[in-house]
Amino acid sequence: MDHGHFQELPDLAVRPLGGSVVYANDEAFAQRENLITAGPSRHDRDLFGPKGKVYDGWETRRRREPGHDEAIVRLGAPGIVHGLVVDTAWFTGNYPPEVSVEGLSIEGHPDVDELLAADGWLSLVPRSPVKGDTANEFAVAAGASGAGQRCTHVRLRIYPDGGVARLRVHGVALPDPALLDALGVFDLAALENGGVALDCSNRFYSSPNNLLLPGPTRSMGEGWETARRRDDGNDWIQVKLTGEASIRIAELDTSYNLHNAPGWASLRGRSGPDGEWVELLGRTPLRPDTRHRFTLADTPPVSEVRMDVYPDGGMARLRLYGSLTPAGRDELGRRWRDALPEPASAAERRDA
Template identity: 55%
Template sequence: KGKIMDGWETRRRRGTGAAEPHPTDEDHDWALVRLGAPGVVRGLIVDTAHFRGNYPQSVSVEATSLPGSPSPEDLLAPDVKWTTLVPRTAVGGHAANGFAVDAEQRFTHLRINQHPDGGIARLRVHGEVAPDPAWLTALGTFDLVALENGGQVEDASDRFYSPATNTIAPGRSRKMDDGWETRRRRDKGNDWIRYRLVEQSEIRAVEIDTAYLKGNAAGWAEISVRDGEDGEPTPLLPRTRLQPDTNHRFVLPEPVRGTHVRIDIFPDGGISRLRLFGSLTEEGAARLAARHEALGG
């Protein structure tokens, strides 16, 4: 209707309640958002980029946690408890309005409200994935470092072209910059990424994918693992030649236990994905279940 907007713009409200201090659902616009993965929210960005004369006066954000795959009707039921993450707050136009969140709970859905109407270009939700341990235990073998399962990138040597977190994103890379590419090194060093697994696990197989990296794939890669924050690193995969635009698969001769993994690439270049397949140890499963319960899961 009219201009093509690369965001969410609502029509102008003309009701008498639009200017009320605390409007009802009928007096302001809102949207229900399912998080990409259940987790703990640490911060939010309500971006009104390019909305200069049509941004909302204020916004608020609420969150809830429901099991399964609830419908919009389930989420809007009167008995659903919503927790306020961002109280009603004035925002600016054409701006990335950031909010810190202090709620040590596991959430699955958000409700973003704009008062009374207007436009929001993007909603960014930053935090930590908090997987359901019952699901991971039922799966048995799964990707221990995947972002959607609670894996994390702790540090990386280079983030010039793209974030290292791309390497544990869902699915295969769809284009070159959907992976991790580093600058060209002119020294004798090499690039690396350090990961934290979902919990203590036994790793049984590895995938290193260089999809869409053809003239800039890493030449070689090696992987080490350590058990605990202060554990000594031990080899997981020796230095191995990589091919461009190829998914490399390695079955380990025996399971390797650990909580942290580091991949070194030589000398530079990139990989698109890293997958580490295995299962939780009894100790890791117990810790994950305890955290899940503490977060209200």
């Protein structure tokens, strides 16, 4: 699946998706939790606190002994990491000269001691130089030991110390098939369930993947909004679902979009990238600041959905509730098995 540049993929570590910075060996100057805050780092050059200059990032003290500093992030949605951004915004004389990032796949809810003792950490980004006040981009190379593995946690190491504003972990979520089996009916478009925006007509104000985040929006800025169209066309978004599925309910949410909601919307779907598009929901009027729910009766199984909005505007969330077909469940199981850590035995992979 060609996603173009990895930064078009969702950030699996961001706080709104459920990410958490569970450990840092030092946060003397600035808190570790800032690493996964949504949005860019902010800076007030005149703001100082009791511990020194206040930064919207994670900053450790100056090392006077050999070693390095590190932080561990639990991903909000475990999945396959395609690339990372180590953003040193505003850190100019105090950024780390080098960084590395590793990934770990561990089930359950491990505590910090278990994470520190785990021996399954694999390289996503080898020790590499970075620049200050820069969004340093690292694609996960095909030869990296952690490439293609489902990660539940990532570990950022900085050499020897310093400040990092944001850590972005871009990839595609890979949910546990057993959990989805237990749910039965779930949101097939949700990022945490493996949904992802494949493409859209316009990203002027925000990413289309915002539509697939968990929970309701708290403002207009937390959804997907396009620029105003000055032609006769319309905007659209194409979403890959968890797998081939039968959709039962579609929710098109325009919450907080009071004067810029689309006037109408429609849904089409297809099974596979070469399948024929079929109508799921005809062109339907939308209201501002409203959660619209539609029952989709007698629609065929699909693995991709395209939502067209007419002519443009802002949407808060897109929910597509349904259940996987047997073929969709088998395909998800195959991807799950292929992404298990290599140390797993053949029996463990078969059982999974």
